[in-house]
Amino acid sequence: MRTQIVAFVVLLCIGCHSATADQRRRIYFLESLSPTLPAAVRTIDAFKKRLSEKTTEQFDIFIDYMELVRFPTQAHVDRTVQYLSGKYREAPPDIVITLGRAALPFMAKYRDAIAPDVPIIMTSVPTRDARASNLQNVFSITTEYSFSKTIDLAQRLQPNARDLVVVGGASEYDRQWLDLARGELQQYSDRYTIKFIAELSYYETLEEVSRLPKDTIVMMSFFFADGAGQPQVSPEVAAKVAQTSPAPVYSPISTNLGTGIVGGYMDSWEEEGIAAADVAFEILSGRSPDTIPRENTPLHAYQVDERQLERWGMKKSRLPPGSTIRFHQFDAWEQYHWEILGMFAILLLQASVITGLVIERRRRRAAESQLRQRLLEILHLNRTALAGALSSSVAHELGQPLGAIQNYTEAAIIYLKQTPPNLAKVEEILASIQRDDERAANIISHLRGLLKKRHEVEAQKFDLNEIINDTMQVVGAEAIRNGVELEPYRSNGALPVRADRVQVQQVLVNLAMNGFDAMRGSKPGERNMVINTACADGSVEVTVADTGTGVPPDKLNKVFDAFYTTKGNGTGLGLSIARMIVETFGGRIWAENRPSGGALFRFTLPLLKGARQH
DSSP: OHHHHHHHHHHHHHHHHHHOGGGOOEEEEEESSOTTOHHHHHHHHHHHHHHHHHOOOOOEEEEEEOOTTTSOSHHHHHHHHHHHHHHHHHSOOSEEEEESTTHHHHHHHHHHHHOTTSOEEEEEEEHHHHHHOOOSSEEEEEEOOOHHHHHHHHHHHOTTOOEEEEEOOOSHHHHHHHHHHHHHHGGGTTTSEEEEEOSSOHHHHHHHHHTSOTTEEEEEOOOSBOTTSOBOOHHHHHHHHHHHOSSOEEOSOGGGTTTTOOEEEEOOHHHHHHHHHHHHHHHHTTOOGGGSOSEEOOOOEEEEEHHHHHHHTOOGGGSOTTOEEESOOOOHHHHHHHHHHHHHHHHHHHHHHHHHHHHHHHHHHHHHHHHHHHHHHHHHHHHHHHHHHHHHHHHHHHHHHHHHHHHHHHHHHHHHHSSSOOHHHHHHHHHHHHHHHHHHHHHHHHHHHHHOOOSSOOEEEEEHHHHHHHHHHHHHHHHHHTTOEEEEEOOSSOOEEEEEHHHHHHHHHHHHHHHHHHTTTSOTTOOEEEEEEEEETTEEEEEEEEOSOOOOGGGTTTTTSTTOOSSTTOOSOHHHHHHHHHHHTTOEEEEEEOTTSSEEEEEEEEOOTTOOOO
């Protein structure tokens, strides 16, 4: 219950402060070093983020850089005190947050002149310095720059090293840290030959570092000024030392991580900013200073740069337990494993689709091949049926030349028995026998071509007029038997097309036989059929006209459908087969009725390119 009341009071206080815009409270940051250091930026950014997470109150935040190391003179310090005291009187701070160890002695000496009663949070302060201070209303975010624990890390990674070198600057601030390092590293004097590279100029320092043995442990401290009095940027010096050194470089300073050092036992500037924000929130909430811890230590850990481990061939297995590996070098799988998995999934899907399509294509080809064979069989059966329908006419047609041959033979025998034999007559008779024999052979040849069974469609170039002649030979006898006067009207010139010769002839025979059937009810002498060829718009047009009963107007589009027939004994396949053949070779077929009676069946085939039209 008591906890809930305290929380309510805290929120009430924050709400009251945030309710009035002109009473926004002020937070001042004092960076004791240079504005170029990333440590201050990272600490302040983490502070702002953390505070915004804990409250919606808006604060005025100011940042001042004292540069106590780069300008260590008393004149600069006096000017800084004068500037800050005037600024703070004009806009009094609610909290002052200092950054860096150098701010502690400064505030110990000049606090009364700058902010005598203002709560102060001092960050990045060594623990023993914070405990030695007697400042009132001061809260410390302590840090531990542990050179000894950093050496423990180096020992694990370089177990055979026998030399230990510490590199540092020459400013008063730098010397303080070097003194700390000397004290901590004294315990390693029996194991290592310890050397300090300090108080030298920047270039002399790098020269000394470049001559170190490869099995040396190099420790980097702060370096804000060199022995020549030239100011330096400590992380930049650390980067150059790491680049120049033939041996691995370590440091307990987190600002140096990422500059080329292997790593060290260090804190996090972000963690210091978060800790400072937590303390500031308690103070701004009105909590009694006596209940707020005076000393707050953010989490420290071993941190290493994975790139440097790979550079020096160091094994991760040698790292202390709980070490944080920074700058992890992701391989392609680690960095893009979802993308890679997605790519493989897409490739697998594509492969599956392609495999399925290939299988389906093979099945379709097999089905198409089977279908072609079935169609060829149907076409052959249709031709066989036509031949059967023509058989009596063909037999009658063959009977005439065969009977004549027999009569000629008997006459030749008589002429040969005469004394002397009448050889002139025999010669005439033999010539007549030869003509009738050729006639019978042509009839058989045309019928054999129609009946020939084929396994593939044979498209070839031919003159369509020749097919008209062949068709007349095949159906001529049937026309005579049915009393039909058959009149061909062929084009004067050649009509070259590319198609299957036998199948086109099959179309004409089908159309002719249908016409003969349609004229069975017509009177003798009125049964006429005309087969005509002509050129029309790049095509060859064939017309088969009869004087039969015609086609019912509503059936003109149905007569080419499979199994549709008007005959009592018809199969309904003749015209559908004709349409299939014509369309296979790029043509079309249709039916019309003649105004004078009878039907017209027309079909077209593409005229070969380059052929002259007549």
